[in-house]
Amino acid sequence: MNQNLSPLIELQKLDLRIAEIRDQRRKIPERLQAIDAPLREARQLHQQTSGSVETLIKERRSHEQDLEAHEAHTEKMKSRLSELKSNKEYQAHLFEIEVANKKKGDIEEKVLLCMEKIEQLQRTAKEAQEKLSTIEKVFTQEKQTLDELEHRLSTELADLEAQQHAHSAHVEKGLLSRYNSIKALRKDHALAEIKEGICSGCRLQLPPQLISEVKRADDLHTCPYCRRMLYWDGQIPVEAIPGSELDKTSALEIGESV
Numbered sequence: 001m002n003q004n005l006s007p008l009i010e011l012q013k014l015d016l017r018i019a020e021i022r023d024q025r026r027k028i029p030e031r032l033q034a035i036d037a038p039l040r041e042a043r044q045l046h047q048q049t050s051g052s053v054e055t056l057i058k059e060r061r062s063h064e065q066d067l068e069a070h071e072a073h074t075e076k077m078k079s080r081l082s083e084l085k086s087n088k089e090y091q092a093h094l095f096e097i098e099v100a101n102k103k104k105g106d107i108e109e110k111v112l113l114c115m116e117k118i119e120q121l122q123r124t125a126k127e128a129q130e131k132l133s134t135i136e137k138v139f140t141q142e143k144q145t146l147d148e149l150e151h152r153l154s155t156e157l158a159d160l161e162a163q164q165h166a167h168s169a170h171v172e173k174g175l176l177s178r179y180n181s182i183k184a185l186r187k188d189h190a191l192a193e194i195k196e197g198i199c200s201g202c203r204l205q206l207p208p209q210l211i212s213e214v215k216r217a218d219d220l221h222t223c224p225y226c227r228r229m230l231y232w233d234g235q236i237p238v239e240a241i242p243g244s245e246l247d248k249t250s251a252l253e254i255g256e257s258v
Contacts, residue, residue, distance in 0.1 A: 060114035202226035
């Protein structure tokens with residue numbers, strides 16, 4: 001591997017992890033909003049049902065007051081029967097009392113109808129309260145988990161950014177500038193390892209001659225397709241040199257064995 005790329009490879013590892021952490025942190029508010037949505041719906045339902053119960057209770061009380069006032073009025077009408085002189089007046093007053101009694105029945109029916117609705121809504125409100133309590137517990141637990149994640153990621157990010165700054169200082173300025181330009185262009189990483197003759201950045205087959213040059217690590221080379229800087233993380237096979245002591249020894253051993 002080209003020695004100039006070694007610090008860049010370590011820097012890229014830091015950069016990729018930093019980018020990953022920042023992406024995770026960006027998603028935390030979205031996750032909070034997602035778990036907050038059912039909570040807001042449950043609260044709204046509970047408020048609506050509770051408000052409806054209160055409205056009906058006020059309506060029932062109003063009807064009960066009307067009934068109480070009507071009954072008092074009817075009792076006064078009945079008490080006047082003994083004061084009437086003629087039969088015609090008496091019959092007319094009885095008719096008024098009958099009409100009043102019918103109206104009383106209508107008011108009582110309204111009171112009963114309100115009571116039935118109140119009972120139904122109270123059951124609905126109770127169910128809404130239980131649902132709200134359950135969702136609040138889930139929200140509290142998940143929010144605590146996200147808060148802990150945010151704290152953990154924030155701490156790790158601060159540490160990685162400090163390492164990133166330290167590693168950058170050990171990279172030649174021109175090479176670092178080139179690295180940052182490629183990283184900004186590709187929106188991910190600037191270095192790509194050669195694996196089985198393929199650029200790990202764009203996943204395209206590389207020319208054999210280029211692969212050999214990268215392996216020799218005499219110079220920096222880029223992928224002809226994605227323009228990422230290429231490196232090969234492996235050992236170059238040692239080729240036998242003609243006329244070397246190793247060849248002489250091998251030949252001697254062969255001759256002796258013959």
